[in-house]
Structure formats: structure tokens, C-alpha cells
Amino acid sequence: MSNIIRFIIKYNLVFFFLLFEVFSFYLLISYNQHHKETFLKSSGNVTASLLQLSSGFTDYFSLKEANEELSRENAYLRTLLPDNKIDKEIDDIYSIMEDSVEYIYRPAKIINNSVNRLHNYITLNKGERDGINRGDGVISARGVVGVVRYTSQNYSTVLSLLNTQLKISAKLKESNFFGTLEWNGKSYQHAILSEIPAHATVSTGDAVVSSGYSTIFPEGILIGTIQDYELISGEGFYNIRVKLSVDFKNLTYVEAVKKINKKEQLNLENRTLND
Amino acid sequence: MISSLGKYIVNFIIIILAQVLILNNIDFGIYINPFLYLLIILSLPVNISNWLLFTTGFITGLIIDAFTNSIGLHASATVFLCFTRPYILKYFAPRDGYEPGSLPVPSHFGNAWFFKYILIGITAHHFFLFFTEAFTFTDFTTTLSKIVASTIVTSLIIMIAQMFGKRNKRR
Structure with missing residues (x-):
């Protein structure tokens, strides 16, 4: 026994x-794989308040309110689009939305x-208290931004489209062929669209939009345009480089979007899968 | 002793704030990520006890992780730096050993010594960090370029930061 203790003391550096x-x-693996709630994250109260404080300094004070107003109005107008039909009088927009529209948009600011x-x-800078939940989509006026990962009372963290862990269902706007979009970690302006079959017509400049199959994003939200593409020989699929429409370096106001009947759809799909 | 502890805590807070509020927000492109916070670990006293060294390293890493949503990543890399630090110090030791209470800073050992010392420590840390982040060897050249570019920039930033703290560190 004393030998073991002497051994540990001698090599304590290695043991530490x-x-x-x-x-x-x-910590690294449990955080990444099991999606476990951890208290150490940037939506935690201490870290987020500090980040918000620092973001407050960098805002131009005169522009701040005007921008917030605009993004709130934008979200409000989106809910009034013809796709989102409303059959009641508007008193409190959030309360009646639950049963009359397909998607709810909520404005938020990136801190x-x-x-x-x-x-x-x-x-x-918005969290559960403002109705944002895990798995909601995040979009900006220019296109898809990411998916909500964790939420706290007042803050939420978003898996950015520029995260190699995120895969998004996307389609070509012209021909409706759909595939998987993911980032390859190289350039913040480009992502890779794969699984588009070889018989699809693909040309540079075509728009790539969200497919609407995943319950996260509504159909037809812009993701980007085709920059260049190649046919992978032997596999029968295209490998397409997409120039993202959102400039991630210059992004402040976004909207969180939630599908109202998401749970119902997922439950039904799961039941079908498990049959 | 108490005053030097206080100085360490103040330095700790200043360096962490500079890292998470300033450096993390400056965009140098995907190849360059400067990590000033390594100065905290690199400038600890030479004869610090191992448990204190590792605890400081682990906590520092976790704090940085909390701000970048990468729990465990910086903590593991910083712990690796703590592991290599005694070997690097031993390699660069003066002929008759370190005096008790000496700090691995330029005012004790000179700028050239300090630069060589941090360069090796930072290289070790960045190797560990970027390969753990990528968790693969497939994009070997990309990861390697990130390591080389970031090591150079981190070293330069630490040299510059060291000049600011130089006045009150001189004995």
C-alpha cells in the first residue's frame, strides 16, 4: 500500500x-452527444448578462430603438401574410396566434x-419567457440563420448554420429536388448541399431554399445561391457549394420561428416509423 | 504573499475579460484564433504545486468554454498545457536551477527566453486544442495551418500584453 502511495506521489504530475x-x-463528450443541460453555457445568467452588457456598449444608441421597432414590426407582418390566415379580431397577437396560424415569429437580438x-x-437576448424553445428555427430578413439549442429564462443559444454539427433539409427552388445542407468549416460564406441526384438540372446562381420537411423552418426561406457544383463520379449525386445569403459577420436582429403543430406532426411521424 | 495573490486575481480577471469581450469578438478569419488567456497559466510561479497549477488551468479553461459554448474543449487543452509546463521549464532551466520564488516572465529571464518558453507551450496547447476541436485527422492541412497561424498570433499578443504588466512585475 505504502508503495502505491509513494508511486503516486512520485508521479503526481501524470496523475493530476x-x-x-x-x-x-x-464534459466535452457529454455536452456534445447527450445534449445534456449544463449550467455552464452562454445562455447562463452570469455569462449572458455580461455578454449583453458588452453588446449594449457596441450598439449605436440612436439606432437601437429604431431597429428593434423595425424587427418587431417585421415579425408582426410576417404573421399576417396570406399563408398565415387569421380569422379572428386582433387583440393580443400572441394569444390568438396559437390556433389560427401555422408559424409564430418572434423578434430577438443577437448578443x-x-x-x-x-x-x-x-x-x-430572448428565452423561455418570450416563448422560445429548444428546436425552434432562427431566421433573419436575408435567410436561414440556425436552430435554437438551449434556452434559459431570458436567453437562448443557437446552433449557427456555421456549425459542423448542424444539418438542414434544403431544396432547389426551381426544380424542388431536396438534399442536405451542412457547413464544412472552411469559409463563413459557403456551405455544402449534398444528395441532389444526378438527373436534376443544376446551374450556378439557382436559389437554394428550406424544404419545409423538417418542422423547423417554413418552406421556401432563402438559404443561398449555387456558387459551383460537381458530380461525384460513381455516386450519382451532386456536391454543390452554396453561397449563403446571410452575412454571418454582420447580423444583429433575427426572428425565432416556431411551428404550432410541430408536436402533433412529429408524434404522428414517430408512430408511423415505429409501426 | 497576500498582495501577490491579489495581483494574480486582478490579472486573472483582466485577462479573462480581455479574452471573452475583446479577442473573441475580433474576427481574424478561420485560421487565426488568439488565446491571450494562456498568459495566466504561463506566468504562474515556477515552483507552484502541481494541484494548484492543474486546478487553475482547469478553471481558466472552463470559464473560457462557458463563453464559447465548448464545454471541456479549452479545459482539456489548458490541462494539457499544465502537464507540459514543468517539462518545458526544466528544459529551459538556468544551469544552477531556478531560485525559489522566481516567475517565468521577461523581467526575470529576459525577452528571448520568455518568447522561446511561451512559443513551445502555446504550440503544445494549440496542437491539442485544434485537433480535439476537429476530432479527426482528415482535414490535416487545414487544422495544421490553424495551429501554425494561431500560435504565431497568440505568442505575439502575449508578448505585447506582457509589456503592459512589466512595470509592476519587476522586483
């Missing part, structure tokens, strides 16, 4: 290293963002 390293990797890592996240 292994101890802390195992713990770090446990933290990055484009230079492999796993980029965005932090929003």
Missing part, C-alpha cells in the same frame, strides 16, 4: 494530468456570435 483530462473529456470556429454558436 489524467484526472483532470478524463474529467474534461467527460454573441462567432464565425471562426468549427462549432459556432449565437446567443439571443
Whole structure:
């Protein structure tokens, strides 16, 4: 026994290293794979308040209110579009929306963002209290931004489109062929669209939009335009490089979008799958 | 002793704030990610006890992780830096060993010594960090370019930051 203790004391550096390293990797893997709620994240109260404070300094004070007003109005107008039919008088927009429209849009402001890592996240200044939940889509006026990952009372973190862990169902606007869009970690302006079959007509400049199959985004939200493409020999699929319409380096106001009947659709689909 | 502890805590807070509020928000492109916070670990006293070294490293890494949504990533890389640090210090030791209480900073050992010391430490840290982040060897050249570019920029930023703190560090 005393020999073991002497051994550990002699090589304590290695033992400390292994101890802390195992713990770090446990955190790393459990956070990434099991999607576990952790209290250490940028939607946590302390970190988010600090980020919000710093974002407040960088806002131009005169532009702030005007912009917020515009984005609120934009979200309001989107809910009034013909696709979103409303059959009642508008008293309180959020309360009647529940049963009369297909999607709810809620304005939010980005308080933290990055484009230079492999796993980029965005932090929003709205959370559960404003009705934002895990799995909601996030869009801006120019197109798809990401998907909500975690929420707290007043903040939420968003898996940015510029995150190699995120895959989005996308389609070609002209021909309706659909495939999977993901980021390859190289340039913040481009993402890769794969699984478009070889018999589809593809040409540079075509618009790529969300497919609406995933219950996250409404159909037809712009993602980007085709920059260039190649046919992978032997596989029968195109590999398409898409120039993203959203400029992630210059993004402040976004909208969180939630499908009202999302749960119902998912339950039905799961029941069919499990048959 | 108390005053030096206070100085460390103030430095700690300033460096963490500079990292998460300024450097994390400056966009240098995907190849360059400067990590000033390594200065906290690199400038700890030479004869610090191992448990304190690892605890400081782990907590520092976790705080950085909390701001970048990458729990465990910076913590593991910083713990790796803590592991290599004693070996690097041993390699660069003066002929008759370190005096008790000496700090691995330019005012004690000179700028050239300090630069060599941090360059090796930062390289080790960045190797670990970027390969753990990618979790694959397929994009080897991309990851390698990130390591080289970021190591150079981090080293330069730490050298510059060190100049600011130089006045009150001189004994």
C-alpha cells in the first residue's frame, strides 16, 4: 500500500494530468452527444448578462430603438401574410396566434456570435419567457440563420448554420429536388448541399431554399445561391457549394420561428416509423 | 504573499475579460484564433504545486468554454498545457536551477527566453486544442495551418500584453 502511495506521489504530475483530462473529456463528450443541460453555457445568467452588457456598449444608441421597432414590426407582418390566415379580431397577437396560424415569429437580438470556429454558436437576448424553445428555427430578413439549442429564462443559444454539427433539409427552388445542407468549416460564406441526384438540372446562381420537411423552418426561406457544383463520379449525386445569403459577420436582429403543430406532426411521424 | 495573490486575481480577471469581450469578438478569419488567456497559466510561479497549477488551468479553461459554448474543449487543452509546463521549464532551466520564488516572465529571464518558453507551450496547447476541436485527422492541412497561424498570433499578443504588466512585475 505504502508503495502505491509513494508511486503516486512520485508521479503526481501524470496523475493530476489524467484526472483532470478524463474529467474534461467527460464534459466535452457529454455536452456534445447527450445534449445534456449544463449550467455552464452562454445562455447562463452570469455569462449572458455580461455578454449583453458588452453588446449594449457596441450598439449605436440612436439606432437601437429604431431597429428593434423595425424587427418587431417585421415579425408582426410576417404573421399576417396570406399563408398565415387569421380569422379572428386582433387583440393580443400572441394569444390568438396559437390556433389560427401555422408559424409564430418572434423578434430577438443577437448578443454573441462567432464565425471562426468549427462549432459556432449565437446567443439571443430572448428565452423561455418570450416563448422560445429548444428546436425552434432562427431566421433573419436575408435567410436561414440556425436552430435554437438551449434556452434559459431570458436567453437562448443557437446552433449557427456555421456549425459542423448542424444539418438542414434544403431544396432547389426551381426544380424542388431536396438534399442536405451542412457547413464544412472552411469559409463563413459557403456551405455544402449534398444528395441532389444526378438527373436534376443544376446551374450556378439557382436559389437554394428550406424544404419545409423538417418542422423547423417554413418552406421556401432563402438559404443561398449555387456558387459551383460537381458530380461525384460513381455516386450519382451532386456536391454543390452554396453561397449563403446571410452575412454571418454582420447580423444583429433575427426572428425565432416556431411551428404550432410541430408536436402533433412529429408524434404522428414517430408512430408511423415505429409501426 | 497576500498582495501577490491579489495581483494574480486582478490579472486573472483582466485577462479573462480581455479574452471573452475583446479577442473573441475580433474576427481574424478561420485560421487565426488568439488565446491571450494562456498568459495566466504561463506566468504562474515556477515552483507552484502541481494541484494548484492543474486546478487553475482547469478553471481558466472552463470559464473560457462557458463563453464559447465548448464545454471541456479549452479545459482539456489548458490541462494539457499544465502537464507540459514543468517539462518545458526544466528544459529551459538556468544551469544552477531556478531560485525559489522566481516567475517565468521577461523581467526575470529576459525577452528571448520568455518568447522561446511561451512559443513551445502555446504550440503544445494549440496542437491539442485544434485537433480535439476537429476530432479527426482528415482535414490535416487545414487544422495544421490553424495551429501554425494561431500560435504565431497568440505568442505575439502575449508578448505585447506582457509589456503592459512589466512595470509592476519587476522586483
